Amino acid sequence: MVCLVLLGALAVASAALAQRPNYTTICDYYTPKILNKPNSPASQLELMTVIVNTFILGNYSPYQQVNVTVAGITAPAQYHGATVNLLSYFNGGWASTNRGGSEGMVVNFLDDGGAGPLQENKPADGTDSNQYRLLTHIYQYFGTFYGCSYQGNSSAFPSYQGKASQYEVHKFMDLDSYEMGFFIDQVCYALTSLGFEQLDIDTTRSSLDLVFNRRCTPAKAIIPHSAGPQLQACCIASNCLSGTNPSCAAYSNDDVSVSEYCFNPPGSSSGIGGASSTGSASSSTHASGSGSASTSSSPSATTTPTSAAGQMLGVSLTTVAAAVLLVCI
Numbered sequence: 001m002v003c004l005v006l007l008g009a010l011a012v013a014s015a016a017l018a019q020r021p022n023y024t025t026i027c028d029y030y031t032p033k034i035l036n037k038p039n040s041p042a043s044q045l046e047l048m049t050v051i052v053n054t055f056i057l058g059n060y061s062p063y064q065q066v067n068v069t070v071a072g073i074t075a076p077a078q079y080h081g082a083t084v085n086l087l088s089y090f091n092g093g094w095a096s097t098n099r100g101g102s103e104g105m106v107v108n109f110l111d112d113g114g115a116g117p118l119q120e121n122k123p124a125d126g127t128d129s130n131q132y133r134l135l136t137h138i139y140q141y142f143g144t145f146y147g148c149s150y151q152g153n154s155s156a157f158p159s160y161q162g163k164a165s166q167y168e169v170h171k172f173m174d175l176d177s178y179e180m181g182f183f184i185d186q187v188c189y190a191l192t193s194l195g196f197e198q199l200d201i202d203t204t205r206s207s208l209d210l211v212f213n214r215r216c217t218p219a220k221a222i223i224p225h226s227a228g229p230q231l232q233a234c235c236i237a238s239n240c241l242s243g244t245n246p247s248c249a250a251y252s253n254d255d256v257s258v259s260e261y262c263f264n265p266p267g268s269s270s271g272i273g274g275a276s277s278t279g280s281a282s283s284s285t286h287a288s289g290s291g292s293a294s295t296s297s298s299p300s301a302t303t304t305p306t307s308a309a310g311q312m313l314g315v316s317l318t319t320v321a322a323a324v325l326l327v328c329i
Contacts, residue, residue, distance in 0.1 A: 025147030026200055034063050034194055041156035044148040048139040053118045055190035060119050065195035073186045082178035089173055109134045137162040144223045164227035166212060166234055176237035180213045216251055217243030
């Protein structure tokens with residue numbers, strides 16, 4: 001599929017074997033199907049909340065329809081032989097947010113209740129926190145992503161309020177193919193657990209992969225479309241697959257340069273972003289909250305991820321943070 005038509009294609013993509021009519025968006029179709037509620041701003045926001053909170057926390061929702069394990073993106077895991085721990089990006093361990101101008105900045109994104117409110121289908125305990133702004137922006141982004149027809153019609157479910165360029169949001173994270181692949185998998189597992197049809201799960205995977213998981217992709221108008229073409233690549237490490245017609249020069253500026261990554265590394269043809277189930281260990285270095293470098297080496301053994309909710313609940317609420325990729329603050 002052509003990722004430039006993400007919204008339209010993702011919202012109405014269908015096939016003869018699918019039950020969802022091709023004139024009904026994913027959001028409009030699954031809101032009454034999963035929640036057993038008529039479409040409205042509140043119900044469509046609730047569906048996006050359930051989807052997002054599930055791929056963050058793992059299995060928690062009474063709306064789960066399929067017995068599939070969702071570890072949650074905040075759980076440490078082994079992915080294709082590499083250690084993945086997305087929580088570290090947002091718990092103050094790494095200066096990886098885009099709030100510091102020319103350098104990454106430490107921000108705690110679970111400063112308002114941690115996992116507790118998410119388990120109650122809420123973004124946070126209050127409405128004036130990093131956690132609240134982060135989660136509500138994610139709900140809004142996925143609402144547009146899935147074509148929620150009632151979004152933007154009332155204050156109950158506003159249009160997306162975050163940044164249009166996902167590269168600008170994620171550029172200090174230096175995300176690699178293992179981290180992005182794990183994130184995309186957890187999104188798809190969450191959809192499976194909630195009863196999404198396979199075609200819609202596959203379309204979601206393809207869209208996330210083609211738009212955000214390819215290095216140096218040309219600028220695209222995605223969400224909001226009115227913002228015009230924006231840089232969207234989130235996977236910028238050397239093991240990320242190059243996008244079609246890569247434009248690495250566009251990703252080079254005074255503070256971040258990814259021109260050196262504009263090649264397909266050896267073995268990149270297998271798996272998501274080149275990740276292989278038998279691949280060698282990977283390592284990444286990030287600026288830590290204390291100003292020192294934090295280096296993680298990834299063993300090749302495969303293990304079962306621990307519970308994301310358990311990880312989040314087991315850490316002080318003043319230090320935990322949401323490891324949410326593709327988020328828009």
